[in-house]
Amino acid sequence: MSVLIIGGVSNDVLRLQKYFHRIDIKDIHCFTSPDAAMNYLLDSLKEELELIILDAKLTLKNCEEICQQINRLINWIDVPILLATTYEKTITIDRVFEAGIFDFILKPFDFTQFKTRIQVATKYQNEAKLRRQQESMIQKDLIVAKKFQKNALSPPLNLEYIQIDGLYVTSNTLGGDMYCWFKINEHLTAILLYDAMGHGIAASLVTMSVRSLLKGMITNLIDPVTVIRELNRQIYELFSDEDMDRFLMTAIYILIDTKNRTLHYVNAAHPAGFLFGKYGETVFLQANTPILGLFPTIPIIKKTIPLSGWHRIILYTDGLLTLNKQHNIDMDFFHSYASQENSYALQKFSQKYNLFDNDHSDDITVVSITITLQGR
Structure with missing residues (x-):
């Protein structure tokens, strides 16, 4: 499993890396911004990504900017995005969920909470991947069925x-x-x-x-x-x-x-x-x-x-x-x-x-x- 952490150099990012190591996830890529990740992460590594952690200080003033970052990430790759933040205002929580995040990891970090959130997101991603594979197989079967019917x-x-x-x-x-x-x-x-x-x-x-x-x-x-x-x-x-x-x-x-x-x-x-x-x-x-x-x-x-x-x-x-x-x-x-x-x-x-x-x-x-x- 490969994880992408996006956030400035800080103790919070270091702690996230430490927590991932504790749950035996060691393939971690860190970038300071979504644009940096999209520009410099190799395609071969991108294909292995299954989770994104966006570490950001969420406020009423920067909520829309963070939502734009989330939208760019969603358009870039289809994996669960978790927002690590301290802000809990209802208006901003609703807005970032509308933008497409999968879940929150609230600060100060608690390892048990972190582990639970990651397990839920990972389970969702595995099920979504399996569903996409099944849908791909169905589409291939439908193409064959169409040809058979046409023949x-x-x-x-x-x-x-x-x-x-x-x-x-x-x-x-x-x-x-x-x-x-x-x-x-x-x-x-x-x-x-x-x-x-x-x-x-x-x-x-x-x-x-x-x-x-x-x-x-x-x-x-x-x-x-x-x-x-x-x-x-x-x-x-x-x-x-x-x-x-x-x-x-x-x-x-x-x-x-x-x-x-x-x-x-x-x-x-x-x-x-x-x-x-x-x-x-x-x-x-x-x-x-x-x-x-x-x-x-x-x-x-x-x-x-x-x-x-x-x-x-x-x-x-x-x-x-x-x-x-x-x-x-x-x-x-x-x-x-x-x-x-x-x-x-x-x-x-x-x-x-x-x-x-x-x-x-x-x-x-x-x-x-x-x-x-x-x-x-």
């Missing part, structure tokens, strides 16, 4: 008549967004975008648990009503014993049939997607089914839209609504890039809002689908 997203799909790509921007915590798509056969392609309500590890676990079920569920059941019914049942049964508000899910499932030139979809309480036509017409894929996971069975409504020629579909999660104060979607932007490839349009959208340079409170996910029934 579960479907890669871009390029078929003769359908092209699909997605944009996924992680929040500052783990989130619940996920998208996937599957080519079922020569004519059928299925797309699912869903969002587990809530944030953090719990939402991510729900998302990944559901993701593991989807390939078999979608490729075997195919039909939107059947898929959403089974998805709702799985969510309800998997998480019905927990806090239900944390494990509900919104979803939009689309089945594109290029042979019959139709689009079938079910929107389970998810933000409305929109479909652009060749001549600028827009169709909203509104919610038509309750949220998933609240009840074991729910009424499910499938909508069918005829397709002709070229279409661009934009799906998204509610994190997109946080990008502006109006909490709405800039459809004009997506429409203006409708003639571009999906990946290019999504790239321009991310650049417009600097999505990858800012922290976000929620995941931001956008899926862009282009249908060209006349072929490429």
